[in-house]
Amino acid sequence: MDRHWSEEARAIVRRAGHNRGAARDALIELLSDQDCALSVAEIETRLGAQRPVARASVYRAVELLHSLHLITRVDIGDGVARYERAAYDHSHHHHLVCDSCGVLIPFEDPGLEQAIDRVGAQLGFATTEHEVTLHGTCVRCN
Amino acid sequence: MDRHWSEEARAIVRRAGHNRGAARDALIELLSDQDCALSVAEIETRLGAQRPVARASVYRAVELLHSLHLITRVDIGDGVARYERAAYDHSHHHHLVCDSCGVLIPFEDPGLEQAIDRVGAQLGFATTEHEVTLHGTCVRCN
């Protein structure tokens, strides 16, 4: 899906002083093909279809990629963290969660982003990242 | 702090068909005195100072109050859910989390709320609740 992202991600990881590793490379490749967030369990399962990868390695990899701002963490309140690749231009989406069927719907909204930027600036808070999640019922469920 | 809220909360719980219980009443009383969110562990400790309350009871109570929209759940990404009372007029605040010192700073922003309402409406999504969290460094830490 996004070949450029996976190349860039590997380059940034190396520049940060890390050796290359099969598990992390496979994870980067997997995330580059996704349009929305995956949980660690989902990542582990999908990678395992090709070559088994230890859970600890998945956690280590997402932690590193997240600390380098290469992926964003999505928390929809079910106690399971999800991760998805971040765009270089800081463009990103947020999520609607249907509490009835559990579907995760991504959306983008410039007006919302502006409002968030304004809030951080007003309070003198150096915002590095933000999370927005809407809960409710989707069109099919209501 | 907000006597009206605790009375209203108990009335709504009863109307929903639940008997009264000492543990839940104590929890409601505690939350009515708070300005911002508390974790289950914090609730348990503070209640225990007066009369021991089982952890399971705290979890049951916050689950019920949350399902009745009497409290809102705040998830700042540290794996610990926090809860705070909700206002009747649906007014509420969101949070800034300092990733350096961990402080939780509440804020209100009408413009942000409008942007969120607009998004849900545009996508035909019946929004019941939403969560916004900004991460970064606070004034003292940056």
Add this chain to the structure above:
DNA sequence: CTGAGAATGAGAATCAGACTCATTCTTGAT
């Protein structure tokens, strides 16, 4: 006052995520 049903308490069971350490892989240097 009583009984049915609800709430509570204590502890076990789950589950996500963090940690440990022995083994394997990368990579710069020889």
Add this chain to the structure above:
DNA sequence: ATCAAGAATGAGTCTGATTCTCATTCTCAG
């Protein structure tokens, strides 16, 4: 190409939050 040092990985263990179970206690309508 070879080697050693340091990094990454895998398998399993450990922790901490949340959920589940069930016996006991409490609430409240009758």
